[in-house]
Amino acid sequence: MRSCPECGAANGDTDDFCGNCGSYLGWSQESGESAPGAAAPQRAAGAAATTNPPATGADTATLAGSDAAAPGSTRGTNGAQGTSAAAAPQSAGPAAPAPTPPRTASAGPTRPVVPPARPTSTAPTRPEPSVPPRSDAADAAPITAVQPAKPVAARPVVRPAEVRETDGPPCPACGTPNRPGRKFCRRCAAPLDAPEPVAPLPWWRTRWPFRRRVRGGSGRLFRALVTLAVLAALAIGALFLLPAGRSLFEDTRDKLSGATAVSPSRVTASAEVPGHPAGSATDGLNNRYWGAPAVGDSLTFTFRAPFRLVDLVVTSGASTDPQVYRSEARPIALDLVTTTSKGQVTHKSITLNDKPGPQTVPTGISDVVTVQLVVRSAAGTGPGRHIALAEVEFFRRD
Structure with a gap:
């Protein structure tokens, strides 16, 4: 098992990331840790090197001298001298003193070698086997030939059985199965308990004041009040601006469309001068006119079908000729009263220039069935003069 270096949670040997905090586990194993099987051979080799240091040149010379003094002696693996395998040959004379071994440069004080005592009797006796003298330098000499140490087999490490994670939920990122209870994937560290994705809001919920706030339930009353205020403003605007908007629309159509003259089906007057x-x-003639006896008299024009009155063309005076034009009084202010098919009455003031010829007055009134012109003021009035109105023309939209 591998422990997480951050939170200490236990993880499997094959896991790359911690299941509790998602930390990377690749650095949790210590770099100086070595295999347990290689420690025993190193310890054995170190012990052998400590027990048997390498031999020096002086020690080699000492061993060579000892072997020459006792050719039949043998040496064991632990450095002790063995006894001679064959008896020394008999001699009639006394035994020669053993040669003094050379002084070595070994560490520590050395004792002098004492030669064996001579026999007192001259009778031939069986000589004892000669034993080469032992010296402290020989005892202190290191062992050069040893049997190599046998490596000790490493103790097997008992590891817990690996937990099979095939029964857990798969990772949503890489699909690796993980055991239940993990918070992060053991392969890619992706969160396993990620929340469900939230559905996007409709476009109108992202606009103020309908956008949702972070804290649930906050601002609902404010948004409701703002919504009601907007609806009320739209209703009031529609109530007051709808006629103006409709009029603007119709005026635009009037300018973009053509105009056609329309004739009334009947014409009546509140008063008239005989012969006029x-x-x-x-009648379409500029040298004939309607004569009004006084200011306040009116003309009424009736039409067969409702239409949109786009323009009104008025020719005042007795004629378009300047000399004849000034022979009678001329209207300079008129009242235009229109009635629609639904009975709606509209009043409009018209001001004319005191000059001969036709003058166009834009009106823009829809669904007209009756038009009335009332004389409000006139120019050139005097005794024996009446008010002359030569021609009135009406135009509707095509």
Whole structure:
């Protein structure tokens, strides 16, 4: 098992990331740790080197001298001298003194070698086997030939059985199975208990003031009040601006479309001068006119079908000729009263220039069935003069 260096949680030997905190486990094994099987041979080799240091040149010479003095002696693996395997040959004379071994440069004080005592009797006796003298330098000499140490087999390490993680949920990132209870994947450290993705909000919920706030339930009352205020403003605007918007739309259509003249089906007047009836205002001739006795008189035009009155063309005076034009009084202010098919009445003031010729007045009134012109003021009035209105023309949108 591998322990996490961050939180200490236990993980499997094959896991790359901690299942509790998601830390990387590749650095949890110590770099100086070695295999247990290699420690025993190293300890054995070190012990052998300590017990048997390498031999020096002086020690080699000492061993050579000892072997020459006792050719039949043998040496064991532990450095002790063995006895002679064959008896020394008999001699009639006394035994010669053993040669003094050379002084070695070994460490420590050495004792002098004492030669064996001579026999007192001259009778031939069986000589004792000669034993080469032992010296302290020989005892202190290191052993050069040893049997190599036998390596000790490493003790087997008992490891717990690996937990099979095939029964756990697969990683959503790499698909590796993990045991239940892990928080991070053992291969890629991806979170295993990731929350479900939240569905995106509709576009209108992302606009103020309908966007959702971070804290649940906050701002609901404020958003409701703002929504009601917006709806109320739209209703009020539609109530007051709808007619203006419709009028603007119709005026645009009037300018983009053509105009066609339309003739009334009937013309009546509140008063008229003999010889100058009301019908003369719509006969198409500029030298004939409707004569009004005084200011306040009116003309009424009735049409067969409702239409949109785009323009009104008025020709004031008795004629378009300048000399004839000033022979009678001329209207310079008129009241335009229109009635729609639904009974709605509209009033509009018209101001004319005191000059001969037609003058165009834009109106832009829809669903018109009746038009009335009332004289409010006139120029050139005086005794024996009446008000002359030469021609009135109406135009509708194509």
